[in-house]
Amino acid sequence: MDTDTTNNPARCTCLSEPGVPTCGGGTDNVSKSGTRTTDSIITPANRLDHFLARWGVNREGHRVEPGLYRLGNPGHDSPVFASANYTLSYDALRSALAGYDAFILVLDTRGINVWCAAGKGTFGTEELVRRIAVTGLAMVVSHKKIIVPQLGAPGISWPEVLRLSGFSVEYGPVRARDLPEYLKTHTATPAMRRVGFPIRDRIVLIPVELGHVALPALVATVALLFLAGPVAALAALAAVTAGTALFPVLLPFIPTQDFSTKGYILGGLVAIPFAAAFASAPGLPGWATTAGALVPLLIIPAVTAYLALNFTGSTTFTSRTGVKKEIFRYVPVMALMAGIGVILGIVLGISRLVGMI
Amino acid sequence: MLDSYTETTLILEPDRCINCRRCTQVCPHAVFAEGPDHVVLARPASCMECGACALNCPVQAITVQSGVGCAWAMISAALRGKDMDSGECSCGGADSTCCGTSQEQSCGCEEK
Numbered sequence: 001m002d003t004d005t006t007n008n009p010a011r012c013t014c015l016s017e018p019g020v021p022t023c024g025g026g027t028d029n030v031s032k033s034g035t036r037t038t039d040s041i042i043t044p045a046n047r048l049d050h051f052l053a054r055w056g057v058n059r060e061g062h063r064v065e066p067g068l069y070r071l072g073n074p075g076h077d078s079p080v081f082a083s084a085n086y087t088l089s090y091d092a093l094r095s096a097l098a099g100y101d102a103f104i105l106v107l108d109t110r111g112i113n114v115w116c117a118a119g120k121g122t123f124g125t126e127e128l129v130r131r132i133a134v135t136g137l138a139m140v141v142s143h144k145k146i147i148v149p150q151l152g153a154p155g156i157s158w159p160e161v162l163r164l165s166g167f168s169v170e171y172g173p174v175r176a177r178d179l180p181e182y183l184k185t186h187t188a189t190p191a192m193r194r195v196g197f198p199i200r201d202r203i204v205l206i207p208v209e210l211g212h213v214a215l216p217a218l219v220a221t222v223a224l225l226f227l228a229g230p231v232a233a234l235a236a237l238a239a240v241t242a243g244t245a246l247f248p249v250l251l252p253f254i255p256t257q258d259f260s261t262k263g264y265i266l267g268g269l270v271a272i273p274f275a276a277a278f279a280s281a282p283g284l285p286g287w288a289t290t291a292g293a294l295v296p297l298l299i300i301p302a303v304t305a306y307l308a309l310n311f312t313g314s315t316t317f318t319s320r321t322g323v324k325k326e327i328f329r330y331v332p333v334m335a336l337m338a339g340i341g342v343i344l345g346i347v348l349g350i351s352r353l354v355g356m357i
Numbered sequence: 358m359l360d361s362y363t364e365t366t367l368i369l370e371p372d373r374c375i376n377c378r379r380c381t382q383v384c385p386h387a388v389f390a391e392g393p394d395h396v397v398l399a400r401p402a403s404c405m406e407c408g409a410c411a412l413n414c415p416v417q418a419i420t421v422q423s424g425v426g427c428a429w430a431m432i433s434a435a436l437r438g439k440d441m442d443s444g445e446c447s448c449g450g451a452d453s454t455c456c457g458t459s460q461e462q463s464c465g466c467e468e469k
Contacts, residue, residue, distance in 0.1 A: 119407065119425050153383035153409035154423065171382045188382070195385035212429075257360035259428075313427025317386065319406040320424035320431075322362035324441060327428055329361060 034135065038069045040098035042091055049087050055207040062087040066108035068135040069094075072101035076142040079183070081172070082128060082152065084109040084117050093149075096176040100183070105146065107131050118155030125157045129164045138166065147172045150193060195316045202248040205314050209244040213307065227349060235274045239300040242270045243307025248314070259318075260330035263308025267301030274300065288357045291344050298341030302334040309334075365404040366422040371395045373418035380410040380419060 053062045064085040071094055080103040083093045090106060097104075107127045109117035117123035132138070132146070148156055150171045158169035173182045173192035182188055217240040225233035247254075247266055254262040278292030309326055312318040351357045367388070374395035381389045381396060389410065390399035395418075408423025424442065431441045 116425075118409075119423075150383060151385065153413055154407040155412075157412045158379070159413075159415045174385060190387065193382065193385065194387055257362055261359050310429040310432075313425065313429050315426075317403070317405050318426035319362060319365050319404060320422070320426045320442070321365050321406060323426040323428050323431060325361035327431060327435075327441075331432070 035068045035070055035103075035140070036065065038071055038094055038104065040071065040095050042095050046087070046091055050091070053088055054204055056211045060111050063111040064090045064106050066106045066131065068131075068137065068140065069104040069106060071097055071104055072099075074101040074103050076140070078102050078141065080105055080137065080141060080146045081179075082107060082146055082148045084112060084114045084123055084152075086111050086113045086117075089113045089149075092176040093179075096179045100180075103137075103141065105131055105135065105137065114149050115151040115154070118152045121155050123152050124155035125160045125164070128156060128161055132165045132167055144168060145170055149176070150174045150188070151195070197251075197316045199249065201316075202251060206245045206248055209248065209307075209311065209314065210240075212310075213240055213244055228345065231274065231277055235271075235296050235300060238270050238274070239267065239303040240307070242266050242300075243304040243311075246270075247304070247308045247311060251311075251315075258326055258330070259308045259312055260305045260326050260334070263305030264301045266308070267304030268297070270304065271296040271300035284357055288348060288351065291348055295341050295345045295348070298337045298344070302338040302341065305330065306334050363402050365401065365406055366420075367398070367401060367404040367406065367410075368420045369396070369398050370418045370420075371397075373416050375416055375418075377415060379413045379415070383409040383413050385409075 049062060052058060064087055066085045078101050081093060081097070082105045083090045085106045085108055090104070093104060105128075107117075107123055108131070109122045109127075112120065112122060114123055128146075128148075137146075138144070144167050146161075146167050147170045151174055153171060156169060158171075161167060161169050170186065171188075172179060173188045174195050175192070178188070178192045182192060217236065220240075221233045221236045224236050243263060243266075247263060250266065251262070254265055256262055256265065274296035275293040278296065279289050281289055281292060284292070309323075309330065312323045312326070348357070369389075371394075376392075376395050378389075378391060378396060381387075381391060384404075385407070386400065386403040386405060388398060388400050388404045389396045391397075404421070405426060406421050406423050408421055411417075411419040411421050411423065422442075434441050
């Protein structure tokens with residue numbers, strides 16, 4: 001197997017620049033035909049790139065140069081695998097194929113993973129047919145078959161690929177790590193065809209989820225710290241943390257099917273100690289403690305439910321029809337609850353400023 | 358009650374099915390199962406409307422309004438006055454889509 005590929009971190013870039021190796025394996029070795037050479041080794045630089053991708057750093061820059069790659073020492077009859085030019089997708093494939101001689105055809109998905117790119121059409125029939133033609137794949141291999149990841153199917157029409165390129169599409173398993181087993185018979189077991197959403201897959205999404213709301217959460221926390229005190233600031237942090245970090249972890253364990261109602265339940269539980277704290281504040285009239293307890297009970301579940309609803313895009317199973325139903329069913333309630341909670345909070349704040357409480 | 362995911366837009370026309378079973382290969386949620394003469398909808402409520410089955414059916418026996426079930430993208434579209442169902446706003450969009458400058462939302466599929 002050819003492992004003579006440089007992957008010097010100092011020279012590695014996540015951006016696609018001609019002649020510069022990308023993060024996805026060594027790519028220095030470009031033949032006259034334009035075919036590059038890669039290997040199955042995941043280097044520390046690759047791992048750093050994966051870490052940064054998980055945290056949403058340079059989101060658009062985790063790319064591999066599109067084109068045809070030689071893995072190992074492939075011949076005319078070696079299998080051809082299609083992948084996206086997103087480093088996590090490409091690296092999962094090449095590392096799963098350790099010890100195999102194969103070609104990898106990297107499509108230009110603009111740095112997006114296979115499944116999302118397939119949904120958008122960039123991992124699609126047109127790009128696959130074009131890439132087969134551009135790389136002269138028909139001259140490189142003697143067969144006319146290309147193994148496409150199953151999750152690329154939403155973008156690929158195998159009858160069209162066959163008609164336009166002469167290549168037949170074979171859908172491999174969902175997960176690249178199942179490829180060695182799959183390649184023994186070229187038959188996927190039912191388990192290989194199913195997409196799950198295990199806790200590991202949910203946890204790795206937390207950094208990006210947190211990143212999406214970090215700035216508004218920070219602003220709200222600081223504002224509440226000065227306007228309403230440390231408990232209110234802590235409540236804001238708790239609501240956001242529950243919706244973005246705790247929710248993915250607890251997703252299958254919270255009763256109900258809808259994400260919004262799951263969020264309400266989680267947010268309600270998080271709000272209870274804050275409500276209790278405001279309800280037992282000393283020296284305040286009854287209406288003020290009641291209103292103070294209501295504020296977290298209204299705002300925290302609404303915020304957590306909204307964040308939970310937004311997690312639908314990160315999951316592996318929500319349908320557009322269902323999400324749309326959720327939006328129309330619950331978002332108005334969330335807005336109403338948050339609105340009443342904010343108004344109550346403002347009333348309490350003004351009352352405190354004018355010395356009523 | 359409290360389940361918005363019981364109905365989808367997936368339609369199978371058994372009369373047109375030639376039993377090639379491609380749909381069973383591409384569906385990530387085992388919505389289709391093999392039958393004696395044609396495939397059957399074994400778990401229709403599990404359909405996430407990805408569209409893989411319809412796109413890969415050689416005889417157009419399957420129809421589905423495919424799209425990404427992403428509330429963030431759909432709400433962003435609505436707030437910008439765009440059609441929530443247009444698909445303009447979805448994971449993996451280009452810079453000019455409703456997802457803003459980020460090319461990708463955090464779909465749970467990075468390693469796939």
